[in-house]
Amino acid sequence: MQSDVPASSLPPNDNERSALRKRLREQRAALSAPERIAASQGLVAQLERIPEFLTDRRVGGYWAVAGELPLAALMSGLRERGQTWYLPVIGADRLLRFAPWRPGIAISTNGYGIPEPEHAVADLLTPEQLDLVLLPLLGFDRAGHRLGFGGGYYDRSFAFLRDRTDVGKPVLVGVGYALQEVAPITAMPWDVRLDYVATERELIDLTPPAA
Numbered sequence: 671m672q673s674d675v676p677a678s679s680l681p682p683n684d685n686e687r688s689a690l691r692k693r694l695r696e697q698r699a700a701l702s703a704p705e706r707i708a709a710s711q712g713l714v715a716q717l718e719r720i721p722e723f724l725t726d727r728r729v730g731g732y733w734a735v736a737g738e739l740p741l742a743a744l745m746s747g748l749r750e751r752g753q754t755w756y757l758p759v760i761g762a763d764r765l766l767r768f769a770p771w772r773p774g775i776a777i778s779t780n781g782y783g784i785p786e787p788e789h790a791v792a793d794l795l796t797p798e799q800l801d802l803v804l805l806p807l808l809g810f811d812r813a814g815h816r817l818g819f820g821g822g823y824y825d826r827s828f829a830f831l832r833d834r835t836d837v838g839k840p841v842l843v844g845v846g847y848a849l850q851e852v853a854p855i856t857a858m859p860w861d862v863r864l865d866y867v868a869t870e871r872e873l874i875d876l877t878p879p880a881a
Contacts, residue, residue: 675737677686682741687817690817690852691808691809691817693850694808694809694850695736695737695808695866696739696819697717697850698736698738698808698847698849698850699736699737699778701737702818702846706737706739706740707740707743708870709739709740709746709847709869709870710739710741710742710870711743711870712742712869712871713739713741713743713744713745713845713868713869713870714744716869716870716871716872716873717744717804717868718747718865720802720841720843720868720873721871722801722802722841723802723843723868724751725751726753726801726802726840727752727753727754728753728754728756728795728796728799728800728801728802728840729748729753729754729755729756729800729801729802729803729804729805730755730756730757730758730797730800730802730803730806730840731744731755731756731757731803731804732757732758732804732805732806733757733777733784734783734806734823734863735783735784735785735787736769737849738806738808739845739846739869739870741804741845745773747817749772753771755770755771755772756768756769756770756771756795757769757771757785757786757787758784758786758801758823759780759786759787759789759794760780760784760823762781762787763819764822764823764826765823765826766797766823766824766827767794767795767796767797767828768794768795768796768797768800769786769787769789769793769795769797770787770789770793771796775787775788776788778856790807797827797828797830797840798830798839800840801826801839801840801841802840802843803822803828803839803840803841803842803843803851804843804844804845804868805842805843805844805845805864806844806845806846807844807846807850807867808846808850809846809850809851810844810846810850810851810852810855810856810864810867811851811852811853811854811855812851812854812867812874813854813855813857814844814863814864814865814867814874814876815854815855815857815861815863815864816855816864817852817855818862822860822863824837824862825860825862826860827860828840828842828862829860831862831863832860832861832862834863836863836877836878837877837878841865841866842862842863842864842865843865843866843867843868844864844866844867844868845867845868845869845870846867847869847870848869848870848871848872850869861862863876864876865877870879
C-alpha cells in the first residue's frame with residue numbers, strides 16, 4: 671500500500687507534520703496482528719540483502735511499541751550468527767545509549783512508556799560504538815529522509831554522522847511498513863540521513879555509488 675500524501679514536498683511546518691504523524695500512526699495502528707507478523711518476516715529477507723547486517727557484531731534495534739514494525743523475526747538469525755542485539759536507553763541528557771538484550775534479560779518501562787532492558791551502566795554502548803542500527807520510522811521518503819516521532823532522540827544521538835559523504839559507522843537502516851512511505855520530505859538542518867530504508871516489501875539503497 672502507498673500513502674495517499676500528495677506528491678509535493680512536505681514543508682517544514684509543525685502543524686502539517688503533526689497532522690501527518692497522526693495519520694501515519696492511525697494507519698499503522700489499523701494493521702492486524704497477522705499483517706504485522708507477515709511484515710516482520712518479510713523484513714528479514716530485505717535486511718539480509720545488506721552485507722553489514724549479516725556480519726556486523728553489534729547491532730542496535732528497538733522494542734516495537736505503538737504499532738511499530740516488530741523485529742522478533744530477526745532474533746534467531748542474529749543468535750545463529752553470534753551477533754549481539756542492543757536496545758536503546760534514554761539518558762538524562764536526552765541522548766540514546768544502547769544496552770544488550772537477549773531472551774531472559776528483564777525489560778522495564780521508562781518514564782516515556784518505552785521498554786528498556788535492565789542493565790549495568792558498564793554494559794551501555796554509545797551510538798559511536800555500534801556497527802549497525804535499525805531505526806523505527808513513522809514516515810520516510812525515497813531520498814532517505816525520515817519523519818520521526820518529534821522527540822529528536824535519534825537525530826541528536828547520531829549527529830556525528832550528519833556531514834558524512836559515505837556509509838557511516840554505524841550503518842543507519844530505517845525500518846517501517848511500506849504504507850509509511852510519503853511524498854518527499856523537506857530536510858531539516860538537524861536531520862541525519864539514512865543509509866538504507868527497509869520495509870516488508872523492499873530495500874531502498876541510499877548508499878553512495880562505489881568509486
